[in-house]
Amino acid sequence: MYDDSNIISGTFEVEEDYEDDVYNGESGYYVFVVINGDSYQCDVKDDDYQDNLYFYGELPEYYKVGTEYTIQVQDIATGEVFSKSYTVKHSKDKPELSFDKINCHTTKVKGTTEPGAVVQLKLGSKKYKVRADEEGAFTIKIPYTKINTYYKFSVVNELSGNKNEKKGKVANTAVKINVKSWLTVKTRKIKGTVSGAVKGDKIVVKISGKKYKGKIYGKNKKFVISIPKQKVGAKVTVVLRNKFNQDMGKYQDKIYLKNGIDKGMTxxxxxxxxxxxxxxxxxxxxxxxxxxxxxxxxxxxxxxxxxxxxxxxxxxxx
The missing domain is CATH 3.30.1450.10 (Beta-lactamase Inhibitory Protein; Chain:B, domain 1)
Structure with a gap:
């Protein structure tokens, strides 16, 4: 709640089957705001963005920054009361907004903002919207995304109208490619493992202007790629590519005569x-x-x- 508004709202999490506890045709919960020794009841309804309940209340006056107040949620059926305390904030403050780093393999973005605030994510041309829970936590599910796709998070405090935005670009994911043995003129299969790969990624070997593709398999993310005989000194690049055909990591080496030495060598x-x-x-x-x-x-x-x-x-x- 802010010092220039007498409106308070938010959400609180309930059991998935809370509708079975409906009491006299109402939600199975009461919500009260206790401030300066007075208690005020709020309206309670279903939240539009997730399976929680949303509460809204109008207080008789405005309160100074730092004034403590408590939100009390009462289960009508059991009489049990859950409570949490907050303080009145300055209306000019931007809403808090933080979230995990987004890379091309991210499918869930977790973050925090003000309790009950609506968070919007614009990822490329797509938009996602979710309301934060009573702790201010939120999770947005997204599909795999191209590296360097622009994104923008925004959150608006519904009471003060203050807005916070954060922008960025989708990052690459951490990748490590390991080739098991030396590559020589006798090599016909390149074997190795790759970390950081997911379903839909693929391995490509580039040698002497030609490409050879392979699949990633098993829990250890192994790969085997067949290649024809190569000349000594040929440059070899093993690349991991995502479903959008973008390079995410690479291993570089060359073709050797052999791993060892023999008498008579020049x-x-x-x-x-x-x-x-x-x-x-x-x-x-x-x-x-x-x-x-x-x-x-x-x-x-x-x-x-x-x-x-x-x-x-x-x-x-x-």
């Missing part, structure tokens, strides 16, 4: 393995003999070339 072939380029190169014997060094957290790999061919290697713990 320096170029060694660079094409999962080891890649060395961290350091030592050259001896006028360039005929080379030592390539790879530093790791737990050990160091030394690879030796003679006349451009790999002749041996050793790993030494750090």
């Amino acid at each position: 320096r170029k072939q060694m660079r094409s393995t999962t080891w890649g380029a060395p961290d350091k190169v030592n050259v001896y014997d006028s360039g005929n003999y080379e030592q390539w060094i790879y530093y790791n957290d737990d050990d160091t790999l030394y690879v030796y070339f003679y006349y451009g061919k790999l002749i041996s290697w050793e790993r030494i713990s750090n």
